[in-house]
Amino acid sequence: MHIQVKRTGGFVGATRRAEVDTSGRSDAEAWHSLAREALASGKGSERAGVPDGFHYEVTVDGHTVHFADPHLTDAQRSLVSKVLKEGA
Amino acid sequence: MDANHVFCGIVPPHMLDHLARSGSAAVADAARNALRMDAFHRERRLSAVAGAPPQPTVPGAGTPPDAAQRCAESVLRRTIGDAEHHQRLPGRVVRAEGQDAVSDEPVNRAYDGLGHTHRLYLDAFERDSIDDSGLALNATVHYSRHYDNAFWDGEQMVFGDGDGEVFNDFTISLDVIGHELTHGVTQYTANLDYSGQSGALNESMSDVFGSLVKQYALGQGAAEADWLIGEGLLTDQVQGVALRSMKAPGTAYDDDVLGKDPQPATMDDYVETTDDNGGVHINSGIPNHAFYLAATALGGNAWERAGRIWYDVLTGGKLATDADFASFAGLTAAAARARYGEGEEVQAVLDAWKQVGVPTGSEEGSAVVRQRSGTTAPTPTI
Structure with missing residues (x-):
């Protein structure tokens, strides 16, 4: 599974990108499970955010969804944080 | 009392x-x-x-x-919540109005910052809280984990702790607190659309009044102020002094991890992008710099004349929700004339916009305003 996160906006206004390829990873199943849970509740189009809130574009194996702060589920928050922290 | x-x-x-x-x-x-x-x-x-x-x-x-004028009674009501690293808002109440400081410094900084912001609006602009009707001011700290942001959610302020590597705690900069609350003021007044040029104006309003909150609290005139947004927010591992500079947009940071401050100072370097709602935090550098130029040309305290003119436009009812830079610029010139008559204020405003390359487009329009104001304008306050 290929998971990409692009984060835009925020107080700073800087764009951040990171991605994770789970193939061959020992924790692949945990990633898959988290990604499925996050996408299950994702909206397919840009959701209006709030001033200075982050916008997230998450693409999993070619399928893209958008999230905006502060309307993220715990799974969505966990996924974007994990990808931005551990991804390349 | x-x-x-x-x-x-x-x-x-x-x-x-x-x-x-x-x-x-x-x-x-x-x-x-x-x-x-x-x-x-x-x-x-x-x-x-x-x-x-x-x-x-x-x-x-x-x-x-x-x-000095006696204002209508205004009651400051602050409540600080702790999200305890979850996404819950407003979180557990940890300090309410009138309560003593607590051991958790972000809580106290948020509490004090709300007070300083409330005071600038009340003292300088006779505004009773962000809705001008005494709205209670709420903020939540410790939002999520390692969260590199602060935002206004339509009802309250939210602060992250930062990741500790690039960003410190977002309550550190008083102007950031003033910035977020000003999003509330804008929401209750001009309600500028948060995209493209109107979005950049929305952002610029927050930077302008955020900076004024800090200047007022420190008692700094335009010449002494640092005109930085988010000073102290970057850790010492980052090459940079702040997140934005109104004095010199594009120079606040230049770092391997964070990149280079992308803000333009003039229309020549206007950035076309779809990210960041069309670059609202990027192109805000242009109106930010115009305010800096007008305020420093006038000298003295920036909240007194330049700030007053900008506030008059924000709250005057003529600023469209989808306003572009040029229409905003024209309104500032008209507001300067309406409040101060023909003089150095309007000249400073016109010069400032000219330097950043935004047409005031209003030499005709302002000529009309000028004629009209010749008979109906209030006496200048100086």
């Missing part, structure tokens, strides 16, 4: 303080009386004014303190 019943005057407290110490006997007496009127006011004066007293400037300079 209730401790929250605040005295609101056109003469800032640090100026009263100065007059009380060094004015003529009558002026000093009046200043001392004004200072005695409210314990909260006095406490703030002692805590907020650091360093040398700023030079009094127009229009307050020669104004005797007894001319």
Whole structure:
């Protein structure tokens, strides 16, 4: 599974990108499970955010969804944080 | 008198303080009386004014303190919540209005920051909280984990702790707190659309008044202010002094991890992008710099004339929700004329927009305003 996160906006206004390829990873199943849970509740189009809130574009194996702060589920928050922290 | 019943005057407290110490006997007496009127006011004066007293400037300079206006009663009501690293808002209440400081510094900084912001709006613009009707001010700290942001959610402020590597705690900069609350003021007034140029104006309003909150709290004039947004927010591992510079947009940071400050100072470098709602935090550099230029050309305290003109446009009812830079610029020139007549204020505003390459487009329009104002404009306050 290929998971990409692009984060835009925020107080700073800087764009951040990171991605994770789970193939061959020992924790692949945990990633898959988290990604499925996050996408299950994702909206397919840009959701209006709030001033200075982050916008997230998450693409999993070619399928893209958008999230905006502060309307993220715990799974969505966990996924974007994990990808931005551990991804390349 | 209730401790929250605040005295609101056109003469800032640090100026009263100065007059009380060094004015003529009558002026000093009046200043001392004004200072005695409210314990909260006095406490703030002692805590907020650091360093040398700023030079009094127009229009307050020669104004005797007894001319200070009594504002309508305004009650400051602050509540700080702790999200305890979850996404819950407003979180567990950890400090409410009037309660003592706690051991968690972000809580106290948020509490004090809300107070400083409330005070600028009340003292400088006679605005009673962000909705001008005494809205309670709420903020939540410790939002999520390692969260590199602060935002206004439509009802309250939210602060992350930062990741500790690039960003420190977002309560560190007073102007960031003023910035977020100003999103609330904009929401209740011009309600500028948060995309493209109107979005960049929305952002710029927050930077302008956020910076003024800090300048007012420190008693700094336009010449002394650093005009930085988010100073102290970057860790010492980052090459940079702040997140934005109104004085020199594009120069706040240049770092391997964070990249280079992308803000333009003039229309020549306007950035077309779909990210960041069309670059609202990027192109805000242009109106930010125009405000800086106007404020420093006028000198003195930036909240007095430049700030007043910008505030008049934000709250005057003529600014469209989808306004672009040029229409905003034209309105600032008209507002300068309406409040101060034909003089250095309108000239400073026109020069500022010219330097950043935004047409005021209003030489015809303002000529009409000028003719009309010749008979109906209020007497300039200076």
